[in-house]
Amino acid sequence: MTFNYASVASGSCGNCHYVGSDGGSILIDAGLSGKRIENNLQSIGKDIKDVMAIFITHEHVDHIKGAGILSRRYDIPIYANEKTWISMKDKMGKMSENNVRLFENEKGVGIGDFRVKPFKIHHDAADPVGYSICSGDKKISIATDTGHICQDMKKELHGSSLVVLESNHDVEMLKMGSYPYHLKRRILSQSGHLSNDDAAMFCVELAKEGVENILLAHLSRENNFPELAYQTAIGTLKMNGLDESVNIRVLKRQEASPVHSI
Ligand SMILES: [Zn+2]
Numbered sequence: 001m002t003f004n005y006a007s008v009a010s011g012s013c014g015n016c017h018y019v020g021s022d023g024g025s026i027l028i029d030a031g032l033s034g035k036r037i038e039n040n041l042q043s044i045g046k047d048i049k050d051v052m053a054i055f056i057t058h059e060h061v062d063h064i065k066g067a068g069i070l071s072r073r074y075d076i077p078i079y080a081n082e083k084t085w086i087s088m089k090d091k092m093g094k095m096s097e098n099n100v101r102l103f104e105n106e107k108g109v110g111i112g113d114f115r116v117k118p119f120k121i122h123h124d125a126a127d128p129v130g131y132s133i134c135s136g137d138k139k140i141s142i143a144t145d146t147g148h149i150c151q152d153m154k155k156e157l158h159g160s161s162l163v164v165l166e167s168n169h170d171v172e173m174l175k176m177g178s179y180p181y182h183l184k185r186r187i188l189s190q191s192g193h194l195s196n197d198d199a200a201m202f203c204v205e206l207a208k209e210g211v212e213n214i215l216l217a218h219l220s221r222e223n224n225f226p227e228l229a230y231q232t233a234i235g236t237l238k239m240n241g242l243d244e245s246v247n248i249r250v251l252k253r254q255e256a257s258p259v260h261s262i
């Protein structure tokens, strides 16, 4: 059985993740134009027509931009919790009622051979979630747009074969950079975005738990560099003697990643 993950794009300009198996595929978020999502999927040999559902993490535009158009064009249902749906529905255009699927965070959603489990994250949105997607005994988890990682999130992420983890900004670059004060405060807050340092520390915990693949995601264009995010994570792992036990990659903002099979 195959169980695949690819980033369609990941960064402050737009986020979309692909998870697929023999039984079909899903997208987590659709925060780029519909056309770019289609093209990026095509660049890794995947077809939007095989997508069974789009799951939304939260209503910010970098996570929902292309969701409405893809739903209309390819008759794809959109899954979100109720508060997120209420906050995003005005930006979705006309949706077929049948393609609006609301879930409760506590309950997972079964679709194809996946079990999709939302979990709460800490971000300034209505009711933001990350997702764990299980197929057989394997688990892929996606945790971006979170100001910190709480104990409950840790429980959800442990046991994953692959974790997509936010590594949004370098704290010094953000502090010295050109963003207005209120925006800096928002990003640095407990319900903002995860820094390179915090991501790196959490990589150590994940590596100790036996997670073998970590993909650093949602990098800021203004306040980060891919090499800096990577070096922060690998340097911290090295200090803990764990750099050999885990595969660290950085996801690109504009391009799809290679398909990771687990
Ligand atoms: Zn957000």
Ligand SMILES: [Zn+2]
Pocket: 012, 015, 060, 062, 063, 145, 218
């Ligand atoms: Zn975001």
